[in-house]
Amino acid sequence: MDCIIPAAGMGTRFLPFSKVVPKELLPLFGTPAIDFILQELDVNGIHRVNLIISEEKKLLFEYFQTNTHLNNFLKTHHKAALLDIVTQFHNQFSLRFPVQKEALGLGHAILQAESTAEVVSVVLPDELLFSGIGQPSLLLSRMLEIQKKYDAHVIAVQKVHPAHANRYGMIGYTPLSDTIFKVTDLVEKPSIDQAPSDYAIIGRYVLKDSIFNALKQIKPGIGGEIQLTDGLKHLLEQKEKIIGLVFEEKRFDIGIPEGWFDCLSYIQSSKTIT
Ligand code: G1P
Numbered sequence: 001m002d003c004i005i006p007a008a009g010m011g012t013r014f015l016p017f018s019k020v021v022p023k024e025l026l027p028l029f030g031t032p033a034i035d036f037i038l039q040e041l042d043v044n045g046i047h048r049v050n051l052i053i054s055e056e057k058k059l060l061f062e063y064f065q066t067n068t069h070l071n072n073f074l075k076t077h078h079k080a081a082l083l084d085i086v087t088q089f090h091n092q093f094s095l096r097f098p099v100q101k102e103a104l105g106l107g108h109a110i111l112q113a114e115s116t117a118e119v120v121s122v123v124l125p126d127e128l129l130f131s132g133i134g135q136p137s138l139l140l141s142r143m144l145e146i147q148k149k150y151d152a153h154v155i156a157v158q159k160v161h162p163a164h165a166n167r168y169g170m171i172g173y174t175p176l177s178d179t180i181f182k183v184t185d186l187v188e189k190p191s192i193d194q195a196p197s198d199y200a201i202i203g204r205y206v207l208k209d210s211i212f213n214a215l216k217q218i219k220p221g222i223g224g225e226i227q228l229t230d231g232l233k234h235l236l237e238q239k240e241k242i243i244g245l246v247f248e249e250k251r252f253d254i255g256i257p258e259g260w261f262d263c264l265s266y267i268q269s270s271k272t273i274t
Contacts, residue, residue, distance in 0.1 A: 002117040003046045006109040008054035008100040013256045022057045024125050037125050040136040050096045050113035061097045105225025107215045114212045126255030127203030134270035137249045143206040152241035156204035165195035169229035172196030181244035188229035
């Protein structure tokens, strides 16, 4: 399964820091947030990755390039080990860096990585998920199983406070079990009274390739942007199946300073335990 990581966003909630440094490089101790996303992909056996960047976020590309000057310095100072570990970890991935030239939304970003794979995962790097203390989440593998079982698009969903509906894509659904929902409606960032339920889409998607055509068909939605949620709604209208999978994982929205700090504290607690 290919993976698309849309990382072209401006990171306005992290200004002024994000004026120069992409928020995906925010450190959680010495490790940039993007490496936690790659660790999650690794445990789920996903190694073909499209990391979508913008012209302003070339530092993200640079992070994955060999820094010969640094390597030489570390070698001559007998400190190469740490960097070797990171390099070996990165070398498992086949990384591409499509550039989104205009900020036209999440759906538009995903179109920059249109692939030939029949099923793609989309992972929003603002959301870090852990299955247990210090353990990357296996949610994507569970989503892939559901995808196969139902021959459906699968989105990760979680109950949120009704007052927060306008931060998320919200779903309407019919439950098939406690954790598996047949999605019947989707609305991107509705007002509290327009949300079809209290369940929100949370940053992990396993999608069939028909999503790309859907994203080409739809018009800009809220914020004048091509929204992934609207693309999914278009698929529903075409009678395609979408399943919402409720997950139990520990989740951090590290796209905001408070969420990043909570995540930092969580990782600190795992360091204390191990
Ligand atoms: C995006 C999606 C939204 C989803 C959210 C989850 O919004 O558009 O549907 O619920 O991620 O993190 P963003 O946070 O980029 O505004």
